[in-house]
Amino acid sequence: MKILSVNAGSSSLKFTLIELPAKNVIASGLFEKIGLADSCYTIKYNGEKITTNEALPDHSVAVKKLIDALLNMQIISSLEEIEGVGHRMVHGGQEFSKSVILTNEVLDRIAKYNELAPLHNPANIMGVKAFMKVLPNTIQVGVFDTAFHTTMKETEFLYPVPYEWYEKYQVRKYGFHGTSHRYINKTISELLGRNDLKVISCHIGNGGSITAIDSGNVVDTSMGFTPLAGIMMGTRSGDIDASILQYMAKKSSKSLDQLTNELNKESGLLGISGISSDSRDVEEAANNGNEKAILAQEMYARKIANYIAMYNNLLNGADVITLTAGVGENSKTMRKMILDRIASLGVKLDESKNDFRGELRLITTDDSKIPVYVVPTDEELMIAMDTMELALQNR
Numbered sequence: 001m002k003i004l005s006v007n008a009g010s011s012s013l014k015f016t017l018i019e020l021p022a023k024n025v026i027a028s029g030l031f032e033k034i035g036l037a038d039s040c041y042t043i044k045y046n047g048e049k050i051t052t053n054e055a056l057p058d059h060s061v062a063v064k065k066l067i068d069a070l071l072n073m074q075i076i077s078s079l080e081e082i083e084g085v086g087h088r089m090v091h092g093g094q095e096f097s098k099s100v101i102l103t104n105e106v107l108d109r110i111a112k113y114n115e116l117a118p119l120h121n122p123a124n125i126m127g128v129k130a131f132m133k134v135l136p137n138t139i140q141v142g143v144f145d146t147a148f149h150t151t152m153k154e155t156e157f158l159y160p161v162p163y164e165w166y167e168k169y170q171v172r173k174y175g176f177h178g179t180s181h182r183y184i185n186k187t188i189s190e191l192l193g194r195n196d197l198k199v200i201s202c203h204i205g206n207g208g209s210i211t212a213i214d215s216g217n218v219v220d221t222s223m224g225f226t227p228l229a230g231i232m233m234g235t236r237s238g239d240i241d242a243s244i245l246q247y248m249a250k251k252s253s254k255s256l257d258q259l260t261n262e263l264n265k266e267s268g269l270l271g272i273s274g275i276s277s278d279s280r281d282v283e284e285a286a287n288n289g290n291e292k293a294i295l296a297q298e299m300y301a302r303k304i305a306n307y308i309a310m311y312n313n314l315l316n317g318a319d320v321i322t323l324t325a326g327v328g329e330n331s332k333t334m335r336k337m338i339l340d341r342i343a344s345l346g347v348k349l350d351e352s353k354n355d356f357r358g359e360l361r362l363i364t365t366d367d368s369k370i371p372v373y374v375v376p377t378d379e380e381l382m383i384a385m386d387t388m389e390l391a392l393q394n395r
């Protein structure tokens with residue numbers, strides 16, 4: 001069956017058409033600058049990449065053009081061939097613990113969490129509505145970034161602040177990247193033939209989060225009320241002392257919004273190195289002796305190593321550590337830096353196994369106390385698989 005996996009942003013729409021259960025990517029693409037000048041879309045199919053510059057006044061027009069293109073390019077021969085559309089939804093609050101079939105009533109319930117993810121949820125919902133309009137007879141499924149983390153207990157998801165903040169204002173840890181962590185846990189559990197694994201899953205890309213999983217249940221995760229918390233990232237600070245905001249607001253006469261924006265977009269690797277948020281650029285500068293780049297890399301690796309050590313304690317000893325996403329899958333330098341900094345856990349990198357990119361591989365020695373695997377993530381596939389499951393149940 002053919003399933004569309006979709007990620008709608010406020011002015012963009014990414015899609016992947018996947019054949020299941022074979023897991024083949026048939027076509028993929030990106031609609032950009034929706035509602036803006038110079039909008040365009042790119043479709044990849046059969047090893048070719050076709051870019052079209054056309055007006056895309058809103059998401060419905062983009063979806064219509066996508067379906068027309070799939071038909072015109074004979075990627076599908078009728079609309080009925082698409083048996084489900086799976087949507088990445090960022091925030092489902094405490095309410096959505098798994099993927100759901102989307103109806104207008106469910107969308108209204110999801111919209112309650114717009115305040116918790118103002119940049120993402122309204123855009124996700126807009127994408128769903130556009131597909132409902134163009135493909136009214138096709139099942140639409142919502143797959144939440146937060147859902148996998150709903151197994152966390154109060155001891156982990158609460159912040160030690162007045163309890164009222166949670167009861168009245170829903171201030172708690174939600175966690176993100178859940179679809180990726182769930183995919184990684186599934187992949188490593190299948191590989192090792194166990195469903196009772198204690199996994200520390202490190203998703204290290206431009207954004208990054210680390211999750212402690214026991215027997216398929218999330219025990220704790222490093223992102224929090226928003227994706228700003230946890231480890232240092234490409235442009236995000238990760239954990240900082242909350243009082244810094246009040247102090248900086250007074251000192252710099254910047255607003256809380258401006259400062260929060262700086263913590264999200266101008267901090268992390270970019271903030272410290274002053275060069276780039278991309279670990280490749282920072283690595284190159286560090287190799288050329290740039291001191292701030294060297295410092296940024298060291299801080300980055302240490303924050304990740306410290307979270308791994310903390311979660312190893314929380315899990316009372318992990319069975320396996322996994323690395324994924326842009327940095328985890330591709331940067332042998334950062335992999336080595338992180339593993340060297342968790343040597344106290346008995347982790348030993350086998351350097352002869354570390355020189356590769358983007359594959360599922362074990363990178364530790366046989367006598368490493370905890371094996372470390374690089375596991376490429378595939379959120380689109382996970383979304384498509386959830387969609388297939390619900391589509392089959394509702395045939």
Ligand code: ADP
Nearest residue numbers: 204205206207277278279280325326327330331
């Ligand atoms: P996102 O969080 O946007 O999904 P990705 O998981 O795609 O991010 O990760 C993007 C980041 O991965 C880049 O900013 C870069 O730092 C890093 N990256 C990608 N390729 C490489 C590479 N070959 N070597 C080192 N780092 C890489």
